[in-house]
Amino acid sequence: MPVRKLLLVAALLPGSLLADDVVRVAVASNFIQTAAKLTKHFSETTAVSVRISSGSTGKLYAQIINGAPFDVFLAADTERPRLLEQDGYAVPGTRATYATGSLVLWSRDERLRGRNCREVLQRGDYNRLAIANPETAPYGDAAMQFLVAEGLWQGVSSHVVYGENIVQTLNYAATGNATLAIVAASLMSYPGLPSTVCMWRVPQSSHAALNQQLVLLERAADDEAANSFVEYLRSDRAAAIIERDGYTVVR
Amino acid sequence: MEIFGPLWLSVQLALVTTFVLFLIGTPVAWWLARTAASWKPAAQAIVAMPIVLPPTVMGFYLLILLGPYGAIGSWWFELTGSTLTFSFTGLVIASCIYSLPFAVQPMQNAFESLPRQMLEFAWTQGASKRDAFFSVAVPMSARGFVAAAVLSFAHTLGEFGVVLMVGGNIPGETRVVSIAIYDHVESLQYGAAHQMSLLLLAFAFTVLLGMYMVNRRWSLR
CATH class of the missing domain: 3.40.190.10 (Periplasmic binding protein-like II)
Structure with missing residues (x-):
């Protein structure tokens, strides 16, 4: 050639x-x-x-x-x-x-306007909670540790959907398909994220x-x-x- | 190790999807085979699109469409109080779209190769269009129906990308076998991944082998 x-x-x-x-x-x-x-x-x-x-x-x-x-x-x-x-x-x-890193509980759902995310989670009056797959994603594992430590796991397990990674987890809530998501706090600055309706910082002491x-x-x-x-x-x-x-x- | 849970879920999904696709696909295929409408190519293109489109495109649209703010999802949400995404029903809808061409095309081919005189003869003998369809067209198109059933079933069983995007990985509801395998690989449980994969491999080969054997016998006849 x-x-x-x-x-x-x-x-x-x-x-x-x-x-x-x-x-x-x-x-x-x-x-x-x-x-x-x-x-x-x-x-x-x-x-x-x-x-x-x-x-x-x-x-x-x-x-x-x-x-x-x-x-x-x-x-x-x-x-x-x-x-x-x-x-x-x-x-x-x-x-x-x-x-x-740290975790936040987040929602864009207008129906939660003026309410406390943490309380919504506690009372279980929401549709779906998205967390990352605890088997493969460390932020999912930490989210699960928090839910177990707070005694919420039994109550939420019928609401939980699993994201393949933490960004997909956020996506589930950003598109409104899940009411709540527990995601990395760092994702809150994600461009294009719909405006926050409620957010609660998960205490770092509640997980490894x-x-x-x-x-x-x-x-x-x-x-x-x-x-x-x-x-x-x-x-x-x-x-x-x-x-x-x-x-x-x-x- | 849960192997049969996800596998059984996939089989259920494939069975329901195949059934629904027969109900929807048969009239569509019949119409496509016999119409002279100028927009037939457009209709054919729409039916065939899932073959070409990446599952991510369908998964993305379905996530929006089936979600609580989407056209279909919002209506469903009003009705039932839950979203279509992350549900078995949602997966059935997704799979029907995903596997539509695999049901319609074999049926359409079979209908197109029907000798027109046969139907006309049935009509002249006083059979209603419906009778003629069920007693002449359907038996003579058996091969197309078998191919449509096998392909829709097998293609739905092999679905991955769309489910990954709209399923939410819920055990017993949306964690189908392809997702379970993906999870096992990601979490390094290669043993379980091997078992499930081998089962699917054997299944895919058996089904396709069966179909081609039947096909050969038919064409030799």
Whole structure:
């Protein structure tokens, strides 16, 4: 093939196949908004481009151990990063807590106007409550812990619907299909979210801490761009962005 | 390990859907096969759309349409006090739309290949249009009906994307077998995922094998 044709083909290929100054990041759904802000800031200062894939922590974990081409994993829990480190999928010593999340009970349903969300949940006079799947999504697990701890689980279980990840859970309530949803507080700044009718902050003491950890994955152990991205995520400037989105960061 | 719960739910959904699609699909197919209306291609295109559209498009529209603010959902909500989404009834509606072409197209093909003289003969012998349909058209189109039943049933059993978007994953109500498998894979319960997947694999092969064997026997006749 003439060189010119080869160049043409090369120009049509996705950038990732040619240059490796691309960092591929797997991000838990609740953090996607913040991750987008962080990567934008990072890319502006370093000229490294970052590609984000999002999903529930459980799904991303399953993809990673089955060979998905990710360099960095921003999970919504500590368990999956720990397992990845233990089983040799992540670079030892790179595991770190980058954010601590919290939950809110939220509704856009006009019929709840002027009422207290928490009370509605308690009295059970609503249609559906959406939580993320506790099996796969840490925020769903925390929501369930809260409901069990408050003695509400028995009462709500006939109302509960399960979102595949935390953003789908919010979607169920945002489209009005579920009256209430228990979601990550960080999602409250989601663009396009219908205006809040009632919201109640779930006390962090009612569930295990929602510590979110990151790891550098084994395939990117020597990748400079990926290493610098992880370093950036643990910087004060990144922490400020993360905190602005409603998380707590231990510095 | 709950394997049969989700599987049985899927089978129920597929059976109900196939039944409803026979009721809706037969007149639609009959009309499509015999009409000369100028908008027949448009009607055919609408029927065939679910083959082409990604399940996410249908899931998205259904989530809005069946929700409490949607055209169908709001009416249902007034009537029953609950939403159509996250319910078995909602899944039946979704599946009927999703599997519609798989019921209509085989029936339509069968009706189109009916020799017109047969029906005309029945009419001249004094049979009403209804009689002629049931005693001549239906038996002669048996092959089309079998294909429609098998394909609607099997296609509904294989439904995933739409249910993921409007189902809400409720055990015994909307957690069908494809969703259960997805959950098992996500939570690394590969054992359960393997068992269910293998069952479905065997089922899909058996059903299709059966259909093609029947088809061959018919065409040799």
